[in-house]
Amino acid sequence: MKERLQELQTEALAKVEEASSLQELQDIRVAYLGKKGPITEVLRGMGKLSKEERPVIGDLANKVREAIATELDAKKANLEAVELEKKLEEEQIDVTLPGRPVQVGGPHLLTSIVEEIEDLFISMGFEVREGPEVETDYYNFEALNLPKGHPARDMQDSFYITEELLLRTHTSPVQARTMGEYKGSQPVKMICPGKVYRRDTDDATHSHQFTQVEGLYVDKDVRMSDLKGVLNRFAKQFFGEEREIRLRPSFFPFTEPSVEMDISCKVCHGKGCSVCKGTGWIEILGGGMVHPRVLEMAGYDPNVYSGFAFGMGPERIAMLKYGVDDIRHFYTNDVRFLKQYHKA
Numbered sequence: 001m002k003e004r005l006q007e008l009q010t011e012a013l014a015k016v017e018e019a020s021s022l023q024e025l026q027d028i029r030v031a032y033l034g035k036k037g038p039i040t041e042v043l044r045g046m047g048k049l050s051k052e053e054r055p056v057i058g059d060l061a062n063k064v065r066e067a068i069a070t071e072l073d074a075k076k077a078n079l080e081a082v083e084l085e086k087k088l089e090e091e092q093i094d095v096t097l098p099g100r101p102v103q104v105g106g107p108h109l110l111t112s113i114v115e116e117i118e119d120l121f122i123s124m125g126f127e128v129r130e131g132p133e134v135e136t137d138y139y140n141f142e143a144l145n146l147p148k149g150h151p152a153r154d155m156q157d158s159f160y161i162t163e164e165l166l167l168r169t170h171t172s173p174v175q176a177r178t179m180g181e182y183k184g185s186q187p188v189k190m191i192c193p194g195k196v197y198r199r200d201t202d203d204a205t206h207s208h209q210f211t212q213v214e215g216l217y218v219d220k221d222v223r224m225s226d227l228k229g230v231l232n233r234f235a236k237q238f239f240g241e242e243r244e245i246r247l248r249p250s251f252f253p254f255t256e257p258s259v260e261m262d263i264s265c266k267v268c269h270g271k272g273c274s275v276c277k278g279t280g281w282i283e284i285l286g287g288g289m290v291h292p293r294v295l296e297m298a299g300y301d302p303n304v305y306s307g308f309a310f311g312m313g314p315e316r317i318a319m320l321k322y323g324v325d326d327i328r329h330f331y332t333n334d335v336r337f338l339k340q341y342h343k344a
C-alpha cells in the first residue's frame with residue numbers, strides 16, 4: 001500500500017508538471033483527489049489493515065494528498081500568472097497614438113449676428129428684453145396704431161391661432177408690453193431680438209419665419225437727431241468706420257415721421273454697382289419717431305414724452321455682411337454652410 005501511494009504521488013506530480021491549462025489541472029485534481037479517486041480508494045481499503053499499519057498508512061495518505069494539492073495550487077497560480085501576462089500582452093494599448101478628432105459645434109451665424117447687435121446697443125445703454133411669440137391681437141396690432149380693418153393687418157399675411165391670438169409678426173409687441181408695464185412712470189431704452197412669423201411663400205429673399213431686432217427709446221426730449229446718432233454709431237461699428245449712412249422719408253403706421261436708413265456701398269463707395277443696384281446705397285433698416293397714439297395707448301403723455309423706434313432683420317444684415325445669397329441657408333442647416341462662420 002505504501003508503494004501504491006508513493007506511485008500515485010509520483011504519477012500525479014508528473015502530470016501536474018506537464019499540465020499546460022487550468023482545465024487540465026482541474027481534471028487532475030478530480031482524478032487523484034476526488035471522491036472516486038485512487039487515494040480515496042486506498043483509504044477505504046484501510047479496514048483490512050492491522051492496528052499498527054493503519055495510522056502509518058493514514059498519515060502517508062494524507063501527506064500524499066497534501067503534496068499533490070500543494071503542487072496543484074502552485075501550478076494553478078503559475079498558469080494564471082502566465083495567462084494574465086499573455087492577456088496583457090495581447091491587449092496592449094499604445095498611449096502615444098493620436099486621439100480621434102472630436103466634432104465640435106459653434107454658434108449659428110444668426111446667433112452671432114444677434115449677439116453682436118445686442119452688444120453694440122448694450123454699450124449705448126439699451127437693455128435687452130424678450131417676450132412671447134404667441135401674441136394677442138391687441139399687443140401685436142392694436143397697441144401699435146394698427147386698428148381692426150387696417151390694410152397692414154390682413155388676415156392673409158399672419159398666422160392666426162384664434163380670433164384674438166396669433167404668431168407675432170414683429171417684435172414691437174414686446175416694446176408695447178414694456179411701455180404698458182411702466183405706464184409713463186419712467187423712460188424706456190430697450191432692444192428686443194426674437195423670432196417673428198409672416199404667412200409668406202419661402203424663396204431666396206422671403207421666409208415665413210425670420211428674426212427681428214427692434215429698438216425703442218422713450219424719454220423727455222428724444223429727437224430724430226438722437227435716432228440718427230445712435231443708428232450712425234451702430235452702422236459704423238457693425239459694418240466699418242468708413243461707411244456712411246443716410247435717412248430717407250418712409251412710412252410705418254407706428255412711427256411719424258418715418259425713415260429708412262441706407263449705408264454706403266462698400267464695393268463701389270457710392271459710385272453704383274451690382275451689389276447696390278447702381279444707387280451707391282444699401283437699405284439696412286426702418287425707424288422713426290414713435291407715433292403719439294402709440295405713446296398714449298401705453299400710458300405715456302405725448303406732450304411730455306417722445307421717442308424713437310427702429311427695426312432691422314438680422315438675416316438681411318448677415319446676408320449683406322457675408323454675401324449670403326439665399327435666406328433659406330439660415331434654416332436648412334447644411335453644416336458646410338454653418339461651419340464657414342465658426343470663429344474658432
Ligand code: 2NL
Pocket residue numbers: 172173175176212214216252254255285286287288290291294309310311312313
Ligand atoms: C423694419 C422696420 C420698424 C418700428 C419698427 C416700433 C415699435 C414701437 C413703436 C414704434 Cl413699440 N415703432 N418699431 C418702427 C419703425 C420701423 O421696423 O423694416 N423692420 C425690419
